[in-house]
Every structure is written in C-alpha cells, then in structure tokens.
Amino acid sequence: MTSAPSPPATSTPRATSRGGAFDDGQPVQGQHLLQVDHLSVEFATDAGTVHAVRDVSWHLDAGETLAVLGESGSGKSVSAQAVMGILDVPPARITSGAIRFQGRDLLSMPVDEQRALRGEQIAMVFQDALSSLNPVFTVGAQIAEMYRVHRGTSKREAMGMAAELMDRVNIPSARDRVKDYPHQFSGGMRQRVMIAMALALDPAVLIADEPTTALDVTVQAQIMDLLLDLQRQNGMGIVLITHDLGVVAEVADRIAVMYAGSIVETGGIEQVFTRPAHPYTDGLMSSVPRVDQIGSRLSPILGSPPSLSAIPPGCSFHPRCPRAEAVCAVEAPALREVAGGRRSACHFAEDVLGG
Amino acid sequence: MARYIARRLLLAIPVLLGASFIVFALVYALPGDPIRALSGDRPLSPAVQAELRDRYNLDDPLVVQYGKYVGNLVQGDLGIDFRGRPVSDTIGQRLPVTTKLAATALVIEAVAGLAAGVLAGIRRNGYLDNLVLVSTTMLVAIPVLVIGFTVQYYVGVRLGWFPISGITAGWQSYVLPGFVLAAGSLAYVARLMRTSLVESMRNDYVRTARAKGLPERTVIGKHAVRNSLIPVVTFLGADFGTLMSGAIITEGIFNLPGLGGAVFTAVRQQEGALVVGITTFFVFVYIFFNLLVDVLYAALDPRIRYE
Amino acid sequence: MSSPTSGRGAERDDQDAAPQAGASSSTGVSTGSGSGAAVVAASGGAVDQAGLWGDVWRQLRRSPQFLFGATVVAVFVVMAAVPQLFTRTDPRACNLARSRQQPSSEAWFGYDVQGCDYYANVIYGARASISIGLLVVLGGLLIGLTLGAVAGYRGGWIDILIARVTDVFFGLPLILGAILVLQAFTSRGILLVSFALAILSWMVPMRLVRSSVVALRDSDYVLAARALGANDRRIVLRHVLPNSLAPVLVYSTISIGVVISAEAALSFLGIGLQLPAISWGLMIGNAQNFLRTSPFLLWFPGAFLTLTVLAFISLGDALRDALDPKLR
Numbered sequence: 002m003t004s005a006p007s008p009p010a011t012s013t014p015r016a017t018s019r020g021g022a023f024d025d026g027q028p029v030q031g032q033h034l035l036q037v038d039h040l041s042v043e044f045a046t047d048a049g050t051v052h053a054v055r056d057v058s059w060h061l062d063a064g065e066t067l068a069v070l071g072e073s074g075s076g077k078s079v080s081a082q083a084v085m086g087i088l089d090v091p092p093a094r095i096t097s098g099a100i101r102f103q104g105r106d107l108l109s110m111p112v113d114e115q116r117a118l119r120g121e122q123i124a125m126v127f128q129d130a131l132s133s134l135n136p137v138f139t140v141g142a143q144i145a146e147m148y149r150v151h152r153g154t155s156k157r158e159a160m161g162m163a164a165e166l167m168d169r170v171n172i173p174s175a176r177d178r179v180k181d182y183p184h185q186f187s188g189g190m191r192q193r194v195m196i197a198m199a200l201a202l203d204p205a206v207l208i209a210d211e212p213t214t215a216l217d218v219t220v221q222a223q224i225m226d227l228l229l230d231l232q233r234q235n236g237m238g239i240v241l242i243t244h245d246l247g248v249v250a251e252v253a254d255r256i257a258v259m260y261a262g263s264i265v266e267t268g269g270i271e272q273v274f275t276r277p278a279h280p281y282t283d284g285l286m287s288s289v290p291r292v293d294q295i296g297s298r299l300s301p302i303l304g305s306p307p308s309l310s311a312i313p314p315g316c317s318f319h320p321r322c323p324r325a326e327a328v329c330a331v332e333a334p335a336l337r338e339v340a341g342g343r344r345s346a347c348h349f350a351e352d353v354l355g356g
Numbered sequence: 357m358a359r360y361i362a363r364r365l366l367l368a369i370p371v372l373l374g375a376s377f378i379v380f381a382l383v384y385a386l387p388g389d390p391i392r393a394l395s396g397d398r399p400l401s402p403a404v405q406a407e408l409r410d411r412y413n414l415d416d417p418l419v420v421q422y423g424k425y426v427g428n429l430v431q432g433d434l435g436i437d438f439r440g441r442p443v444s445d446t447i448g449q450r451l452p453v454t455t456k457l458a459a460t461a462l463v464i465e466a467v468a469g470l471a472a473g474v475l476a477g478i479r480r481n482g483y484l485d486n487l488v489l490v491s492t493t494m495l496v497a498i499p500v501l502v503i504g505f506t507v508q509y510y511v512g513v514r515l516g517w518f519p520i521s522g523i524t525a526g527w528q529s530y531v532l533p534g535f536v537l538a539a540g541s542l543a544y545v546a547r548l549m550r551t552s553l554v555e556s557m558r559n560d561y562v563r564t565a566r567a568k569g570l571p572e573r574t575v576i577g578k579h580a581v582r583n584s585l586i587p588v589v590t591f592l593g594a595d596f597g598t599l600m601s602g603a604i605i606t607e608g609i610f611n612l613p614g615l616g617g618a619v620f621t622a623v624r625q626q627e628g629a630l631v632v633g634i635t636t637f638f639v640f641v642y643i644f645f646n647l648l649v650d651v652l653y654a655a656l657d658p659r660i661r662y663e
Numbered sequence: 664m665s666s667p668t669s670g671r672g673a674e675r676d677d678q679d680a681a682p683q684a685g686a687s688s689s690t691g692v693s694t695g696s697g698s699g700a701a702v703v704a705a706s707g708g709a710v711d712q713a714g715l716w717g718d719v720w721r722q723l724r725r726s727p728q729f730l731f732g733a734t735v736v737a738v739f740v741v742m743a744a745v746p747q748l749f750t751r752t753d754p755r756a757c758n759l760a761r762s763r764q765q766p767s768s769e770a771w772f773g774y775d776v777q778g779c780d781y782y783a784n785v786i787y788g789a790r791a792s793i794s795i796g797l798l799v800v801l802g803g804l805l806i807g808l809t810l811g812a813v814a815g816y817r818g819g820w821i822d823i824l825i826a827r828v829t830d831v832f833f834g835l836p837l838i839l840g841a842i843l844v845l846q847a848f849t850s851r852g853i854l855l856v857s858f859a860l861a862i863l864s865w866m867v868p869m870r871l872v873r874s875s876v877v878a879l880r881d882s883d884y885v886l887a888a889r890a891l892g893a894n895d896r897r898i899v900l901r902h903v904l905p906n907s908l909a910p911v912l913v914y915s916t917i918s919i920g921v922v923i924s925a926e927a928a929l930s931f932l933g934i935g936l937q938l939p940a941i942s943w944g945l946m947i948g949n950a951q952n953f954l955r956t957s958p959f960l961l962w963f964p965g966a967f968l969t970l971t972v973l974a975f976i977s978l979g980d981a982l983r984d985a986l987d988p989k990l991r
Binding site: 497502604631 | 827831836839842843846847927931933934944947951954955961968972
C-alpha cells in the first residue's frame, strides 16, 4: 500500500510557520476556506445503486495541506470531483450535503457561478497527465487557455504568461518548450505542466488527485517538493488525495482517512500516525513495512474492502476488524470527537487510542 | 514531418506498381481475348488485327508487354480509342465534370454528415441519436442504383426541383447527382463522427477541460470535437478518391458527360481502350488520395508526426 | 458509394469486426489452462464452442434485426432455389402486344418492354442475385481464409509478401476492377461475374482470419495439441480456424448484401450479366428510359433488390451485436 522509503512513525512534526489551523475544529478566522458538510453521492448503475460517498465531512484552511487517504474505491476521488463540480451527473447524484467555499454553498449556486469559481479559485490536478492533457494542442496553448478564457487575455500575452508559469514549475527551457505537445514530455515534466495549468490563476484551493502515483519515486519527491514550495509562495490550501502513506507523512498537516465511502478518522498528521484512533487506521499503520523491523513478517489487514453497492450494515469495517463486537454489526458509529481536535468513527475509539 | 511524407511516398510506389500490374493482368493476361476487348464485336480485317497486335504488343511475352505498358503509362500514354483520339485527351476533357460532381458530393457528405454526427453524439441515446442511427443504416444498405432512381424520380420528375439529366443548368445540375453519390458516404460520416465524438468525450482531457472552468461549449466544441475530427477528416480525404471512381453509376443515371459517363458509354459501345484507360486513371487517383490521407492524418494528429 | 468493399470501406468493416478477434481468442484461451487443455485440444475445442454459440443463439432470437433479416433472407433463398413456388408463369413467355402494360389483377407487376410477365421475371431474378452473392462471398472467403491462415500461422517473409499483395488489391475499387475483368469477355454468365467480384473480395476476410490466427497460434490449447503430436495442418484446420470464424462470419454476411448490390450495378451498366439472363440490375437498366411513362418497371425490381440487400446487412449487424463481447 505504500512505497515510502522511510517509516511514517519517525517523520518530523510540521512547522507552524505556514499558518492555518493544525487540527480540525478550531478555525483561526470565522469559517474555513473550504468545508464539505455531510456530502453523499450515489451512482445509478445496472448492478444497483453504488454509494460512493456517504455522509462525508472535512474542511480545509488557507496554507494547510489536508490529506484524504484511502484505498481505491474508498470514495476519495468522487468526493473531490463533487467539490470541483465535474461529476457526470446522470449516473452520479449528489443526494445530500453542502460544499462551502468561503462560506458559500457551491451546490446551491447557479451553474454559471459555480463554473466561474472552477479554475479561478478552486483548481484540480489529476493523476495521469498524459491522458489528462489534450494531445492535439500544445502545452503552452492549454495553459494559456486559462488566461484567455477567464481573464480575456490576448493570445500573445497569454502564451508569454504560460512560458513564465512553466519556468516557475521548474521546466527547463520553458520558453522553447511552450510550443511542444504533451507526448513530447516525460512523466514528471507533464505533471509539472498540469500543475502550472492549475495554478495559472492563483487559486485559493488546489485539489491534487493522486498527483504522483503514476511517477517514479524520485520524481514523486520532486513534484511534492514543488507543490509545497508553491504553497509557501501563495498560501493556498491543498487537498491531497492519495493512498500512499509515505507521501502523506512527508507533506500533510492533517489527515482524513476514508473507508468504504465514509470518513473513519480525522486529525493532525503526527497524532494520527503515532496513535491512531480507529482500527482501520491502526491496521494501516501496522501493515507498513518498517526499516527497523527487517526480517519480521508483514501484518496486512485481512479481507478486502466491501463493494460500494453492498456495504455491510452497522460499521462498514466490522467484518475485518479485530476489535469488532456485537454492536458493530448493528449500529453504525458516528464520527465523533475523541480527543483534542481528533475524530473517529468507532464505538471503541478510546480503546484504540489507549492501546 | 518531411521524413514521414517521404516514407509514405516511397511506400506508395510499390502499391502503384502493383496496382498497375493487376490492372494489366486483368486486361491482358486473362483467358479473354484482348483484341475483342479492344475492338468489341466489330469484325476486323486481318490487317487491322495485325496492326492492333503490334500497337499493343500483344505478340510479345507477357513480361515485355507489361514493361512496355508501364513505360507508356509513365509517359502518360493510356492508349487510343477507335477514332484515333488518345485516351488521355478524353480524360482531360471529361475530368472537370466528374471533379465537380465529386466535390459537390464531398461538400454534402461533409456538412450533413458532420452535423448529424455531432448532434447525435451530443444527445447520445436521445431521440435524435436513434433517428440518425436508423436512417444511416438504411442509407448505407440501399443500393446506389435504387437511391439514384428514387431521387431522380421523386425530386426531379415529380417535384421538378432540379434537373435530372445533363449539365446544362449550371450548378443546379450537380445537386441531385451530388446527393445521390454522397448518400452512402454521408451515412458513414455521420456514424463515424458520432462514435468518434462519444469516444473522445469519455477521455480524461475532457474532464480536465471542465475542471479548468471552461464553458461547456468550449469543452465539447473545441476539446472533444478537435480530437474526434481526426478519423472523420481522414475518411473524407480518402473518400474523394472513392467518389471520383464511384461516379460511374451516378453519371449513368443522370446522364452526365463526365469520366464515369465515358466509361458507361464506352462499355455500351465496346470501346475497350477507353474503358481500360479511364479505369487505370481512376485506380491511380484512388491510390493518390489514400496517400494524401496518410499525410493529412499526420498533419492533424501531432503524435503521429514525430514517429 | 458504388465501390463498397474497396480500401477504406473494407478497412472500416475490418475495424468494426476486428474486436471479434479478441472474442474468439478469449474463448480459446479460457479453455486452455491446465490439464483440461489436452482434452479440449483432442476434441477440437468443441467443448467450448457449444457454450459460445448457445449464448449467441439466445441473443439472436430476441433481436428484431435478426428476425427481420433472417426471415427475408430465407424467403429470398427459397425464391432463388424454387421460383416455381412463387409463380406459375414462365418469365420468358412474352407477347409484344402486352408491352409495358400496367399492373393489374392478372399480372401483379404488369408487363415489361418485351411483354413478358414482370412478376415472374422479378421472382426469377432472385436466383441470379442470391447465387452470385453466395458464390462471391464463399469464393472470397476461401481465398482469404487460405491466405490468412498461411500468413498468420507462418509469419515471416510470406506474411509480408501476402500483406503487400493485399495492399495492392485494396487499391482497386470493386466496381472498377470488376469492369476491367468483365469487359474482356463476350459472354458473361453467373460464374464469370462471380469470379470477377470474388477476386476483389478476399482482402478483408484475409485480414480478419490472419489476426485471429496470430492471436490464437500461441495459445495454450494449440501448444497442447502440438505436444500431443498434431501436425501444423491439423492444428490450423481443427483448432485455430474454427475459433477465427466469428468475425469473418459477420463481415461475410454483410458482404453478401454489398455484392448483390454490386452485381446489380454491373448489370445495369451493361457489363454484368446479359440477356437472356434474368437479373434485377438488367431490369433496372432497361427501365431507365421509361422512367416517366412506366415507373413501375423500375420500382418492382428496385424494391426487391433493396429488401434483399437490407436483409443481409441487418442479419450481419445482428450477428455482430450478438458476437460482440463488450455488449454481452
């Protein structure tokens, strides 16, 4: 599940100089920059209704990085796409919830206003840059498009600004490469192009959906460093969606762990990593291979995640949970505060915390 | 890009040679009598026959015959008809009509086909989509022969909107035959465009375009359509060659004095040299347009250009 | 579109049908693992075939396209084989006095220019079309199958050679090529016309068979058959070819419609079948001059021709939908 070269338990605590809240629950100024409240998304398929996102709530403040961690099929990408407003609405349906950006609910806004925010204030970067960039237009044109459409900039000026952006994301010979096509770049460079495109208008929020999963480990590190750098420069909030514990450890301030479409734990990164408050998170941490445990067996979480069209009753994790008891199969635990700024959706969260 | 074009040109040469050989073999090497092919049922005196044999090298071994045939071809000599006119003259004279007809058909099939395809693709599975699907299936299946006469009768004779014969009425003469010639291809273009558009709307870069906050009409109209046009435009390019050679039936039905009509009459009058000469010309045009399409494809899709 | 199976046209059917190669290879491979492979190989892969065709049949039965196509094709095949079932009149018993008489209760389709019963002629016309359609497609299939199997199985230089030859033949539009062949002959019957069309119709079957063969030649059950000592010819005939047939079947069915259309075009032009042969194309050609006065001379053979072509194409489309693994 993770390709981290270093064990997460020994990562250094985040510096506070970036500002913003450390742990959830206590915003510094009034409302959060981005707040998702009780969001639920369903898909209508031939095989029945798929509950991709179930009552999910998280928030993000300026200058901080929230990691949304989960396996494939946990609903993390769908919730991000719902925030961006790019879900395919016939099969998908947002059945409840609100998504508040700077206090305003995106879901109840008229479509035009929503679209105005997209790209300008909230931007997104995707996993596979090769398929996410249009192969028949030059990278310069695609970046410049942001300026031309949102700001009405002239073609010439926009291309110039695109070159500058490419430079800012450390693409060598940016001015020459502006006229090149996506397939002419390496994976890492393409991802930088995507990042440049997303940051063109200085958005307040950047959602990065598995930005480094398709890249080599060394390139991964470069891209993550780039993202942090850019965040330092313009103070934007980053929602980092990933399944990679190692990446999370290096980069995130807070974490929200998702399982089977809902959030099972949230908290500050170091606390969640060193003392998880949910059996699933606990299992994840234990399953990571550790440098200081060479030679001992790995301990994976037994079983596999449920199909999102057939979620077990009660707690969705109970079939695989080593601590499961009778109540777990009957009553679904709510996401509740269990310690300062930490939440967990487990009937026995305190026990997990303790031992 | 230049390398790509050069390579394609080089590859086309063996195809041209091969095609000319097949044409040659079909005409001169089959058990039929080439003299009969050239003269029809006209009784010929031995002297004339001897002259013909000499002119067309019929007494030489096949290989030599072929060599001389290719030699003539390269010089543009496609033989002479029975009035002594070089076939190439006839081609030159009649080519404009066929070209205009093929061009009209191309415009019709491009405009109507693209429009129908885009509309069907955008409203996938809607009423419009099903309508386009059903009507194109029918259009493709009904033989050109039947479409031709049906259109000629109902629109030309009954409604009298457009002329049904000859080219005396200027551009209007080309409307009905142009539509008939385009019918089958139009249906194909519509289906191809639809499928292509649906495919490209499923791509990730469309999702990215939406995430950039672009208006929907830009997302579809610029990003999706531009990609989906590639197979359609390349088909249209190749189709021009097909249309040129396919005009035979249409020109026969509407009595147009083009190359197809020339073949039509030549067959009836058993003017073998004209039939063979014009057909050879058509084959080469067809191969030429296929070559053109390969180049066009590279121009449209940057990924191909750098191979 | 009077050169329907030429170059691009053939390629597009190729592309449409090509996914089927994946279908046949997946059915082949699915039975090939483990010790079952030897048993299946010995029985010629027959065990799995029953399952595939059973599914196909069930889906076909429910498809309106198939029902329409199959029924109409069946009717026309019977009409071609036993025209007497449909009419007692002799199509060649003509009386000039009745020339071009309108349809009536005695003569449902009226009389043609020579005064022959038109209904009888149209019925008898089915024979030429159906026979030529079947002959051409079978002929093209035979050539294509042989070349495709050899090219696919052997690979190497022979594959390249056959590929080049195929490219060259693709450069010849169907009608034009047929004209070239036919204009050298004084008397043209069904066999000659079929030959002329067949030598221009083998290319797409060749490509389809070749791609199937290439996909299958390294599959488990072929290896098992080899291990059991089967020689190349036996392997190809009994194991590889049966699984390659599905995409070719679809294309061939649609082809029949296209060929029938082409034959009518050739006969209309005067370079296909000749009198005294009875062909819809000939009838249409003769009717051309009487379009204003006696349009029925055109409509009856035209309608029959259209129905036949439509039926074969519908049948082919239905088969394609039934055999496409993505739609199941």
